[in-house]
Amino acid sequence: MSQVPAIRVDALRKRFRTTQALDGVSLEIAQGEFFGLLGPNGAGKTTLISILAGLTRADAGHAAVMGHDVVRDYRAARRALGVVPQELVYDPFFNVRETLRIQSGYFGLRHNDAWIDEIMHHLDLTPHADKNTQSLSGGMKRRLLVAQALVHKPPVIVLDEPTAGVDVDLRRSLWEFISRLNREGHTVLLTTHYLEEAEALCGRIAMLKSGRVVALDDTKSLLQLTNEHCAQLRLDGDAVPAVWQGRLQRGADGSWVFNFGEYAELENLLADLRGAGIRVTEMQLQEPDLEDVFTDIMKRA
Numbered sequence: 001m002s003q004v005p006a007i008r009v010d011a012l013r014k015r016f017r018t019t020q021a022l023d024g025v026s027l028e029i030a031q032g033e034f035f036g037l038l039g040p041n042g043a044g045k046t047t048l049i050s051i052l053a054g055l056t057r058a059d060a061g062h063a064a065v066m067g068h069d070v071v072r073d074y075r076a077a078r079r080a081l082g083v084v085p086q087e088l089v090y091d092p093f094f095n096v097r098e099t100l101r102i103q104s105g106y107f108g109l110r111h112n113d114a115w116i117d118e119i120m121h122h123l124d125l126t127p128h129a130d131k132n133t134q135s136l137s138g139g140m141k142r143r144l145l146v147a148q149a150l151v152h153k154p155p156v157i158v159l160d161e162p163t164a165g166v167d168v169d170l171r172r173s174l175w176e177f178i179s180r181l182n183r184e185g186h187t188v189l190l191t192t193h194y195l196e197e198a199e200a201l202c203g204r205i206a207m208l209k210s211g212r213v214v215a216l217d218d219t220k221s222l223l224q225l226t227n228e229h230c231a232q233l234r235l236d237g238d239a240v241p242a243v244w245q246g247r248l249q250r251g252a253d254g255s256w257v258f259n260f261g262e263y264a265e266l267e268n269l270l271a272d273l274r275g276a277g278i279r280v281t282e283m284q285l286q287e288p289d290l291e292d293v294f295t296d297i298m299k300r301a
Contacts, residue, residue: 036202082154
C-alpha cells in the first residue's frame, strides 16, 4: 500500500478582488521530501501556504495534508503541519519557554519540556529561555517562530522565507537542524528568495508565476534546462580578434566575459586567441545555477 502524499493540492483557485492569486495549482509532495516552492513576489506562494494552514479558504479545488482535507478535516490537517510564517508574529507578554509551552497547549500537549529544551538547544534559544519575547532581537524572534512551528513534532514543516533578514550563524544552524529533521522523516516545504539555498537543499522544486505552476521537476533536471555557461578571462592585451568582438564583453574590472552554450565554442575562442598571440593569464568558469534557470523560466512563462 503506497503512502499518502504529505501535501496534495488539486486545481486550487483563489481570487482576491481583481487579483487571481492561484489559478489552478496542482502538485503532490511525497512524505520525506525536501521540496522548494519558488516564485517572484505575488506569485501565490504565501496564498498556497495559507490555504494549507487553514487561514484562507480556496475558491475552488482541494488541498490535503497527510491525507487530511484542510477544510473537512481541519483539526487533523493542522496538527500534521508546522508553519514558520514570513512575518515576525509574537506575544509580548510571555518569555520564550512560556511561549513554547502555550503553543504546545494549542495542540493538546502537556509535559512537553524535554522536546522544548531540545528545540531551544538546536536553535540556540536556551540562553534566552527566560527572556520576554519583546526584548529579543529580530533574529531571535525568527528562531522562536521556528521553535513554535516544531513544538508539536509535525510530520510536515512549512518554511515561508525563514531566513529573510537573518544572520549567517542562524541560517547555518537552522538548516542543520531542519536537514536533520528531514533525514529523520519530516517533510519540508520551503519558499525562499535565496535560490542557492533551494539549490543546495531541495530535491524537487516547483516554480510559480501569476498563480500558476510554470515548472516542476527535480533540482538536477531543472539545472539542465539551460546550457548557458560563462567564462571570465584575463588577457595580456587590450584587443581581441575581430571575429570575437561581438561575443566578448569587457567587464568593469578589465576582464573579458564570454557566454557560451557548447564547450567547443570556448575551444575555438582559445585557439583564435593563441593564433593572434594573445595569452590568457587567468580564466574562471561558471556553471549555470538555479538563479539562471529561474530567470529563464520566468521570462518564458
